[in-house]
Amino acid sequence: xxxxLQIALKDLRLAFRDRSxxxxxxxxxxxxxxxxxxxxGRFSGGGNxxxxxxxxxxxxxxxxxxxxxSLVTLLGGSxxxxxxxxxxxxxxAEARALVDADKVAAAIIIPPGFSRGILPSGPDxxxxxxxxxxxxxxxxxxxxxxxxxxxxxxxxxxxDAIRASEDVTVRRLIGAGLLQPADAEAYAHGxxxxxxxxxxxxxxxxxxxxKPLAPxxxxxVLAPGMALLFLMYAVTRGAATVLGERTAGTLQRILVSPTSxxxxxxxxxxxxxxxxxxxxxxxxxxxxxxxQLRWGDPLAVAALIATTALAxxxxxxxxxxxxxxxxxxxxxxxxxxxxxGVLGGxxxxxxxxxxxxxxxxxxxxxxxxxxxFEQLAAGGNLTGIGTNLAALCLMAVVTLGIATLVxxxxxxxx
Amino acid sequence: MPDILETHGLVKRYGERSAVSDLSFSIGEGEIxxxxxxxxxxxxxxxxxxxxxxxxxxxxxxxxxxxxxxxAQAVRRAIGVVPQEIALYDDLTARENLVFWGQMQGLSGxxxxxxxxxxxxxxxxxxxxxxxxxxxxxxxxxxVNIGVGLLHEPRLLFMDEPTVGIDPQSRxxxxxxxxxxxxxxxxxxxxxxxxxxAAELSHRIGIVDHGRMIALGTLDAxxxxxxxxxxxxxxxxxxxxGPALAQAIGRLPGAHxxxxxxxxxxxxxxxxxxxxxxxxxxxSAAGIRIRNIDIQEPNLEAVFLRLTGxxxxx
Numbered sequence: 001x002x003x004x005l006q007i008a009l010k011d012l013r014l015a016f017r018d019r020s021x022x023x024x025x026x027x028x029x030x031x032x033x034x035x036x037x038x039x040x041g042r043f044s045g046g047g048n049x050x051x052x053x054x055x056x057x058x059x060x061x062x063x064x065x066x067x068x069x070s071l072v073t074l075l076g077g078s079x080x081x082x083x084x085x086x087x088x089x090x091x092x093a094e095a096r097a098l099v100d101a102d103k104v105a106a107a108i109i110i111p112p113g114f115s116r117g118i119l120p121s122g123p124d125x126x127x128x129x130x131x132x133x134x135x136x137x138x139x140x141x142x143x144x145x146x147x148x149x150x151x152x153x154x155x156x157x158x159x160d161a162i163r164a165s166e167d168v169t170v171r172r173l174i175g176a177g178l179l180q181p182a183d184a185e186a187y188a189h190g191x192x193x194x195x196x197x198x199x200x201x202x203x204x205x206x207x208x209x210x211k212p213l214a215p216x217x218x219x220x221v222l223a224p225g226m227a228l229l230f231l232m233y234a235v236t237r238g239a240a241t242v243l244g245e246r247t248a249g250t251l252q253r254i255l256v257s258p259t260s261x262x263x264x265x266x267x268x269x270x271x272x273x274x275x276x277x278x279x280x281x282x283x284x285x286x287x288x289x290x291x292q293l294r295w296g297d298p299l300a301v302a303a304l305i306a307t308t309a310l311a312x313x314x315x316x317x318x319x320x321x322x323x324x325x326x327x328x329x330x331x332x333x334x335x336x337x338x339x340x341g342v343l344g345g346x347x348x349x350x351x352x353x354x355x356x357x358x359x360x361x362x363x364x365x366x367x368x369x370x371x372x373f374e375q376l377a378a379g380g381n382l383t384g385i386g387t388n389l390a391a392l393c394l395m396a397v398v399t400l401g402i403a404t405l406v407x408x409x410x411x412x413x414x
Numbered sequence: 415m416p417d418i419l420e421t422h423g424l425v426k427r428y429g430e431r432s433a434v435s436d437l438s439f440s441i442g443e444g445e446i447x448x449x450x451x452x453x454x455x456x457x458x459x460x461x462x463x464x465x466x467x468x469x470x471x472x473x474x475x476x477x478x479x480x481x482x483x484x485x486a487q488a489v490r491r492a493i494g495v496v497p498q499e500i501a502l503y504d505d506l507t508a509r510e511n512l513v514f515w516g517q518m519q520g521l522s523g524x525x526x527x528x529x530x531x532x533x534x535x536x537x538x539x540x541x542x543x544x545x546x547x548x549x550x551x552x553x554x555x556x557x558v559n560i561g562v563g564l565l566h567e568p569r570l571l572f573m574d575e576p577t578v579g580i581d582p583q584s585r586x587x588x589x590x591x592x593x594x595x596x597x598x599x600x601x602x603x604x605x606x607x608x609x610x611x612a613a614e615l616s617h618r619i620g621i622v623d624h625g626r627m628i629a630l631g632t633l634d635a636x637x638x639x640x641x642x643x644x645x646x647x648x649x650x651x652x653x654x655x656g657p658a659l660a661q662a663i664g665r666l667p668g669a670h671x672x673x674x675x676x677x678x679x680x681x682x683x684x685x686x687x688x689x690x691x692x693x694x695x696x697x698s699a700a701g702i703r704i705r706n707i708d709i710q711e712p713n714l715e716a717v718f719l720r721l722t723g724x725x726x727x728x
Contacts, residue, residue, distance in 0.1 A: 006517045010503070017505045249501035253562070256465040257518040258490045 003259055007267025011241065012274045015234075025234050025279045029226035033287060036222045055144035058095045058107040059086040065115020071155050075108065084148060092134075099136045105144025108152055109134040118159060132202045142378030143221060152203055220377035221370075223287035225346040227280055228366045231309065232340050234279045235316030236333025238272030242320040243329050265407060269400070272316050276309035284373075293377065300382040304372040307392035311365035314399030315340075321406035340364040368392050418443045418478055418570050418601050419464070425472035426459050426625075433459040434625040437473070441570070441603060441618075446596050448616040449605040450714060452724075456625035457605035458498060461574045464603070465495045478569055491520075494568030498575045500559045504548035508539055508558050511547060512565060519566035529565050537561040537591070553584025560591060570601045577611065589615060609714035621718060628721050637712040643670060643684045645716040648693070649706035652677040662696040663689075675725040682716050 015021055059075050061068045076086040087104065089095040095107035110133055117131035135152060137145030245251035245268070254264045284305060288295055295301045319336065323329035341347060343357060344366020361367040372380075372388040417440040424437040434456040441447040449457045462468045464475055466486040474481055480488040502511050512530045516522075521529060534540040537557040547555060556576060563571055573592065577585045592615055596602055606612055612619050613633050621629040621636070629636055646663075650656050656674030663672040663681045668689045672681035683689045686709040697704050710716075719725060 003518065006514065010506075010514050013510075014503060014505050249497050249499045250503065252467055253495065253497060253501040253515070254518055256467050256490060256493070256495045257515070258487050258520055259518050260487075 003263045004267040004270055007254070007264065008270035008274050011238070011268065011271025012278065014241075015238075015271075015275045016278075021234075021237055025230060025237075025275075026282060029230040029283055030286065030290075033219065033223045033226045033291075036218075036226070054082060054085040055141075055147055056104040057084050057086050057144070057148045058089050058098045058104045059110075060089050060092060060095045060107065061110045062092075062112045063110050063114035064112070067115040067118055067159065068110045071108075071110060071114075071152070074155055075151065080151065084151065096136055099138050102138050102141065105138050105141035106148040107134070107136040108148060109136070130202065132204045134204050139375065139380070139384060142374045142380065146378055149203065156203065219287070219291045220293050221374060223291065223293060224284065224370055224373035225341075227283035227287070228308065228344065228369045229337065229341040229346040230283075231276055231280055231312050231369075232315070232337035232366070233333070234275050235272050235312045236319055236329065236336055238268075238275055238313075239316040239320035239323065239333060240326045240329040241271075242268050243323060244326040247326060265404075268320075269313060269317050273309055273313045276312050276316075277305060280305045280309055295373070296376045296379060297381045300376055300380070300385055303382060303389055304369065304376065304385060304392075307389050307396070308365050308369035308372070311368070311392040311395040311399070314396040314403065315365065317403035318399045318406070321403040340366045343367065345370050362391070363395070365392060365395060368395075416443050417441060419475065419603065421464070421473065421475040423473035424460065424463060424470050424475055426456075426463060426468070427471040432625050434463070434470075437622075437625070437627055439620055439627060439630055441601060443569075443601055444596070444599055445617045446592065446602045446604060446615050448612040448619045449603070449622055450607070450609060450612040450619050450718075451605075451622035452607050455607075455622045457607075457622060458574055459625075460622075461495070461572050461603070461605060465493055465572055466490055491566075492569045494563035494566065494571045496560050496563040496571065496573045496576050498578060500555045502547050502555065502558055502562070505546060507544050507546050508534070508550070508561075509543040511558060512543075512561060515562040516565045521566060529567070533561040533564050536564065536594075538587070551584075553580050553587070556580055556584060556588060557591075560588065564595070568600070570603065571595065573602060573604045575605055575607070577606070577608070609718070613714055619714065621714070621721065623718075623722050629717065633714070636714065636717050640717040640720045643682055643712065643716075644686045645710040645713060645719075646681045646683050646686050646689070646693070647708040647710060648679040648681075648697075648704050649708075650677055650679060650697075650702055650704055654702045655700065656702075658700050659697055659702050662700060663693055666692045666696065671719050671723055673719055673723065673725045680715065680719060680725050682720050 015025075057075065059072055061072050063069075072086070074080070075084050087098070089098060089107070092109055095109055098104045099107045111131050114131050114133070133152060133156075135145075135149050137149065242251075242265075245254075251264065255261065284295065284301065287293055315336065316333075319329055319333055323332055343361040344364040345361060346366050368388045368391045372385040375385050375388075419441040421438055421440070424434055425432065426434040437456075437460060439447075449460065451457055459468070463470045464477065464482060466482050466489050470483070474483055476482070477489045478492040480492065482489050503514070506514065509530060512533060513526065516526045516529060531540070534543050537560060539554060539557060539561075542550075542554070547558060550558070560573070560576060563573070577588050580588075589611065592602055592604065602615075604612070604615060616633065618630065618632050619636060620627050629640060631639065648659070650659060654677070656677060656679050660672040660674040660679045660681070663669050663679065666689055668684040670682040670684070672679060674680075681689075681693075690707070694704065715725065
């Protein structure tokens with residue numbers, strides 16, 4: 001075990017002395033995160049233009065008034081720039097089932113009497129009882145659910161603001177197209193009765209784990225996206241060093257010392273893992289500090305970093321076992337890094353993928369890692385990312401197992 | 415002196431091609447033994463088998479009493495290897511390289527530190543040990559490459575063509591180091607295609623060609639047995655027809671063989687003074703201008719020429 005550790009530490013030292021590798025492992029993902037953050041308006045307070053689009057949401061409108069229709073129009077309209085892609089279930093059960101099957105990021109269930117709970121329904125200006133919109137989110141799509149919740153809450157905030165003043169309210173309701181001028185007088189009276197009270201609408205968030213969603217920050221997606229993209233660079237570079245050692249004769253030199261093939265290769269793999277964990281930790285912690293991102297439970301973050309790095313190391317090992325030369329490993333590694341980046345969603349969901357390719361993303365550590373970090377940024381915990389951790393561990397076992405078999409078959413050494 | 419290494423019919427085949435065929439020899443403790451042969455003769459393959467890096471296709475060898483097939487780990491503890499190519503980490507300093515390679519040999523703590531200081535002094539790099547290897551000259555890298563092989567004070571040191579591609583000064587330093595190590599009691603298996611190095615260093619020499627041991631003995635014994643007569647070396651230049659002159663000389667009475675390489679014709683003759691007039695006449699008849707003539711006492715090149723009909727550098 002000591003020799004395995006010594007070989008791994010030597011590789012870690014070499015990696016952190018290679019200036020060009022350092023630029024690609026640490027500086028490039030940070031620079032890209034900052035650049036994309038600027039593009040998405042994160043640093044200008046520009047809100048939610050994240051590059052994310054077509055988030056599937058189920059919208060069930062049970063209201064027969066104008067406000068329900070207005071909310072539906074807003075969710076599917078051009079005002080949001082195609083951010084959401086609503087589908088319309090016919091029953092509450094169907095809407096919830098779509099979420100539970102992870103076919104949509106969230107279900108927005110507008111209750112009967114939604115409009116009457118906010119706006120007076122008759123000449124007496126009376127209001128119905130306060131109403132509740134149910135927003136059921138998918139734990140597997142925390143980003144999409146968070147965005148859907150933000151949109152609904154923003155709508156309610158606008159309505160509340162409009163209700164705040166009788167005259168102004170009516171004019172704004174008319175201006176906003178939410179109220180017909182003919183009904184203005186009657187509504188104004190009712191609104192005045194409740195203008196000083198709290199919001200007439202509440203949003204009840206439900207999900208499998210019933211966790212509230214944190215506000216969406218585009219950098220919470222961009223930072224792990226770039227970190228995971230360049231994590232694959234680090235592991236494929238590590239794979240190239242295995243072959244590089246063979247070419248340079250240092251691997252043979254290790255093998256003529258009292259060191260077994262198992263120790264030598266395990267040391268190399270552990271070295272790749274050390275590099276991967278170091279890189280991912282520096283980027284995730286660094287981005288957290290630089291951009292004030294909150295990743296939540298530190299134990300969950302550490303577990304996700306370790307398992308993601310382990311799964312990526314498995315792919316690196318497989319590459320090292322299959323490639324014949326360092327150059328081959330380098331070029332194949334670059335292709336793998338980009339392919340995994342696209343399949344794993346590291347470039348954001350504005351890269352449209354056919355469903356088959358999208359499903360293929362499940363074999364990438366990028367997909368599971370990204371999803372895990374999104375969940376943690378949205379307030380998830382260790383239990384919530386349990387599936388991600390298990391998938392990453394399974395991936396590591398399979399890839400490292402295959403790599404070991406291939407190494408055994410191809411190695412000319414004993 | 416007892417044998418530290420014995421090989422018994424070592425064979426290495428790659429498909430139909432035999433890189434080493436039925437190689438049997440032994441090396442006594444405290445000896446410098448050279449394997450002399452042209453490139454591709456099977457020297458490096460032999461070292462690779464003896465150092466347990468590749469498995470033999472047939473035969474076996476024992477080192478310090480351990481079989482290279484059945485007890486590879488014990489063999490590895492007894493040997494040190496200086497490979498032909500420089501096998502170091504360029505981005506580590508010389509000291510860091512020595513620490514790592516010492517760890518691979520199982521050294522640690524004060525023993526490791528003590529051996530590193532001793533080796534740095536031995537290779538003359540103590541004052542530059544903190545610099546990265548990539549900043550070193552080729553000769554300095556060669557010295558570190560040798561130093562790595564000495565860290566654990568092996569009983570038997572394999573040196574595979576350690577002077578290839580370096581300047582004469584560094585080459586001299588390496589040869590002196592080998593002699594020093596041997597004076598301190600280390601046994602050395604040295605491979606080379608430079609006959610001068612084999613002649614200067616070795617207690618015994620094995621001449622290999624096409625994977626076979628074609629002669630083995632001390633320098634004196636080899637030259638007595640296979641190198642009778644004198645060696646005639648004629649410089650004709652690259653623009654002259656050296657092979658034609660070699661053929662013509664080979665037909666002269668008193669010539670035992672002649673070969674041409676790189677504008678030079680080498681001939682094994684019974685008496686140089688007797689054959690020279692015939693050589694000059696043959697050159698003149700063929701229109702070949704001889705620029706320089708050198709007559710040498712019997713040497714390893716003559717032995718190789720006698721045994722194979724080819725110059726050593728062929």
